[in-house]
Amino acid sequence: MNRASAMVSVLPSRWQRLQIVYQWVLENGDKRTDGWLLVYSPVPLSCIFLCYLFIVWLGPKLMRHRQPVNIKTILIIYNxxxxxxxxxxxxxxxxxxxxxxxxxxxxxxxxxxxxxxxRMARVCWWFYFSKVIELSDTMFFILRKKNNQLTFLHVYHHCTMIFNWWAGVKYVAGGQSFLIGLINSFVHVVMYIYYCLAALGPEMQKYLWWKRYLTSLQLLQFFIVTIHTAVNLFADCDFPDSMNIVVLAYALSLIALFSNFYYKSYLTKKTKSI
Known part of the structure; x- marks a missing residue:
């Protein structure tokens, strides 16, 4: 065997490299949270993610020739x-x-x-787990044949949040992450109050004039997170820059997508009505 062949045989294969990376992912997390549900390995969450995408693809096809399912009571309880x-x-x-x-x-x-x-680590886990629960929003849209709600923004936001917060709980359960959870939890209190009122029936529509302001509130939270993360990224702070970069990029993507939604939903319609 010549020297080149010997070096090639020593180098790990692609599968071995993946195993090394996967092992690093498993072993370098926060030891306090490793034993908690859906935290230690990304595999169970990845299976949930794939099932979710499969349902998003198959669900509307199965419902195409069926009547919308009446799940009013379930929606009220859920919201x-x-x-x-x-x-x-x-x-x-x-x-x-x-x-x-x-x-x-x-x-x-x-x-x-x-x-x-x-206490902070536990509420971070609850926030992460709430994002898994919120995948149910999509299932309810499918059952009610609200396919216009199955936008790229909706699916993207739900899919990415579960992985972002899996990484958060796995590696940084606390610290700078707290502000994201705090603000988003407040926004979701308002959002699910809106959904709960909407689920009560058409007679509630006259009380739901503030949907536009709900979208504005969602946009405001992304701007706050962007500024907060950018300041921390360039400060001398003992918080992983890699996590700040991911959060900053993600917040900017949501600003772009929600701004586009706001423009199409409110500004375009207002222009047409004039």
């Missing part, structure tokens, strides 16, 4: 439950960060097992 869960997470993010004297400008992750550090 009210999500209001309660979002309110609980908002309270926990606020209380945990306040009691631990979190800094808005620079907050490293506390990887200790102190009561406050674990």
């Amino acid at each position: 009210f439950s999500m209001v309660c869960l979002s309110a609980y997470m908002f309270y926990e993010f606020t209380a945990s960060s306040w009691l631990a004297n979190y800094s808005l400008m620079c907050q490293p992750v506390d990887y200790s097992e102190s009561p406050l550090a674990m």
